[in-house]
Amino acid sequence: xxxxxxxxxxxxxxxxxxxxxxxxxxxxxxxxxxxxxxxxxxxxxxxxxxxxxxxxxxxxxxxxxxxxxxxxxxxxxxxxxxxxxxxxxxxxxxxxxxxxxxxxxxxxxxxxxxxxxxxxxxxxxxxxxxxxxxxxxxxxxxxxxxxxxxxxxxxxxxxxxxxxxxxxxxxxxxxxxxxxxxxxxxxxxxxxxxxxxxxxxxxxxxxxxxxxxxxxxxxxxxxxxxxxxxxxxxxxxxxxxxxxxxxxxxxxxxxxxxx
Amino acid sequence: xxxxxxxxxxxxxxxxxxxxxxxxxxxxxxxxxxxxxxxxxxxxxxxxxxxxxxxxxxxxxxxxxxxxxxxxxxxxxxxxxxxxxxxxxxxxxxxxxxxxxxxxxxxxxxxxxxxxxxxxxxxxxxxxxxxxxxxxxxxxxxxxxxxxxxxxxxxxxxxxxxxxxxxxxxxxxxxxxxxxxxxxxxxxxxxxxxxxxxxxxxxxxxxxxxxxxxxxxxxxxxxxxxxxxxxxxxxxxxxxxxxxxxxxxxxxxxxxxxxxxxxxxxxxxxxxxxxxxxxxxxxxxxxxxxxxxxxxxxxxxxxxxxxxxxxxxxxxxxxxxxxxxxxxxxxxxxxxxxxxxxxxxxxxxxxxxxxxxx
Numbered sequence: 001x002x003x004x005x006x007x008x009x010x011x012x013x014x015x016x017x018x019x020x021x022x023x024x025x026x027x028x029x030x031x032x033x034x035x036x037x038x039x040x041x042x043x044x045x046x047x048x049x050x051x052x053x054x055x056x057x058x059x060x061x062x063x064x065x066x067x068x069x070x071x072x073x074x075x076x077x078x079x080x081x082x083x084x085x086x087x088x089x090x091x092x093x094x095x096x097x098x099x100x101x102x103x104x105x106x107x108x109x110x111x112x113x114x115x116x117x118x119x120x121x122x123x124x125x126x127x128x129x130x131x132x133x134x135x136x137x138x139x140x141x142x143x144x145x146x147x148x149x150x151x152x153x154x155x156x157x158x159x160x161x162x163x164x165x166x167x168x169x170x171x172x173x174x175x176x177x178x179x180x181x182x183x184x185x186x187x188x189x190x191x192x193x194x195x196x197x198x199x200x201x202x203x204x205x206x207x208x209x210x211x212x213x214x215x216x217x218x219x220x221x222x223x224x225x226x227x228x229x230x231x232x233x234x235x236x237x238x239x240x241x242x243x244x245x246x247x248x249x250x251x252x253x254x255x256x257x258x259x
Numbered sequence: 260x261x262x263x264x265x266x267x268x269x270x271x272x273x274x275x276x277x278x279x280x281x282x283x284x285x286x287x288x289x290x291x292x293x294x295x296x297x298x299x300x301x302x303x304x305x306x307x308x309x310x311x312x313x314x315x316x317x318x319x320x321x322x323x324x325x326x327x328x329x330x331x332x333x334x335x336x337x338x339x340x341x342x343x344x345x346x347x348x349x350x351x352x353x354x355x356x357x358x359x360x361x362x363x364x365x366x367x368x369x370x371x372x373x374x375x376x377x378x379x380x381x382x383x384x385x386x387x388x389x390x391x392x393x394x395x396x397x398x399x400x401x402x403x404x405x406x407x408x409x410x411x412x413x414x415x416x417x418x419x420x421x422x423x424x425x426x427x428x429x430x431x432x433x434x435x436x437x438x439x440x441x442x443x444x445x446x447x448x449x450x451x452x453x454x455x456x457x458x459x460x461x462x463x464x465x466x467x468x469x470x471x472x473x474x475x476x477x478x479x480x481x482x483x484x485x486x487x488x489x490x491x492x493x494x495x496x497x498x499x500x501x502x503x504x505x506x507x508x509x510x511x512x513x514x515x516x517x518x519x520x521x522x523x524x525x526x527x528x529x530x531x532x533x534x535x536x537x538x539x540x541x542x543x544x545x546x547x548x549x550x551x552x553x554x555x556x557x558x559x560x561x562x563x564x565x566x567x568x569x570x571x572x573x574x575x576x577x578x579x580x581x582x583x584x585x586x587x588x589x590x591x592x593x594x595x596x597x598x599x600x601x602x603x604x605x606x607x608x609x610x611x612x613x614x615x616x617x
Contacts, residue, residue: 054465054466056465058465070472070474073472076463076474077474080323081350081353084320084323087321087323088326088330090320091285091323091324091329091330092328094324095331095333095335096331096465099465117319117323120315
């Protein structure tokens, strides 16, 4: 058969270097090409798969670009109202204290409309994992200013750049929740390079492992790009993120469990 | 022997929740219903049955904790009073849209705004017409005594799970605060996690290899599917209207006039019936127990028998609209109500009846 160009000699287990994570569904991602959401989704599901906790995991999806996270993550999930994911997660975890419960939220969801739910679930020390994707913009609604939009950054509602005097300061909510006694592990990561992806995955793994200890919230911020909202190519957006976002939102652990 | 206790309406709700085998309560203090949370905290239901009780940071958080718990197939509830119930409307419409069972208690106080802490019945529209955005309905039960506060907890959970729909107990500050004798039921066992998993296969209990993942959501962007979902909800509400209407009738057999009243107003009207009959006026009372579904059919039947209906409600006139719709202009319907925490007297209501109809 001339059409068949697959060399069956190559398809051998020892040659397998990369494959789709089993816990990501076959649904086509609706995210813009170049967006970090797909990678972040995958990392969460890789961790669930590697820990073999699919049947013990319940996720909460937010409102925003990742509103359809449940279409891609092959675990039981609940879709929250805008900002309320940590409240749902609290209800779930309190009633199923031995399940692994996580929220996946964007910056508008977690740091604006859901600030109260974020602060109080962190302060109560709910034994959940919060995955916080910070791209400094409201992506889903078309690129409006977010609580995390940095000074001077342009958006559709700050078309001349964020003016601090007029629009207030960007909120470093991750540093804020790190101050609360109910958070156990707080870190800021990225997924724009293979090295960053490896570090982010390690952090997510740790955050899920922490749930067994019942010592409070594990909070993972992932600073990410929004090439469509920022009106840049994917590569340019990643470079812009490195040059502009990282200085304001420096990567690394902010609060680590005491040994 | 049956266990009798003297209890406040709010305490009866709390005790009934523990005894009904509820799994969780999430609340936030507001007058005149704070005793629900206080009673639960004092009773340590975690030790009695394993029931979770948590004081949330806001009514919004509390109703969303209920959403999370209900999505897990657990028997969960919240309580509040009017301004707090307004805050909960976001969560309630999401819960209705995600077709989750739960119980919400509203111990109504007068409004609008902060209004007053005194009893009122001015949240009728909000309770029976949905309350939040979108086309949805709650199952609404209106207790008229502390005993019914107790009894309706189990009933509301039963109906909520039967239809996978939020149920509301629409009480008021008078019934929440008054003390009456209550007959306490047996302690029901809470379902185990395994029982929940088997009984509610739709719940997010963790995806096993033998089933698809469960998704709890109210989101559907496909217009055709969204319309079909709305039609499915409407079919559910129609079924409730056919099967779940509950009401009580007092001296309607020979009645020439009819009071229509629920909750506190119905208690006053009971006395008004006696006073009117002493004067030779044949009056009866229809007390809707379910406000949604509303006893429309029975009211229409009675419209053919009586000369007039007086809808009594501690509001400017909300339920009267449903009474009018039900009787299809076959009989004059008039509203009488007091506001601001004022409860009308039995004699006052008879006077209005005489003035308007005789």
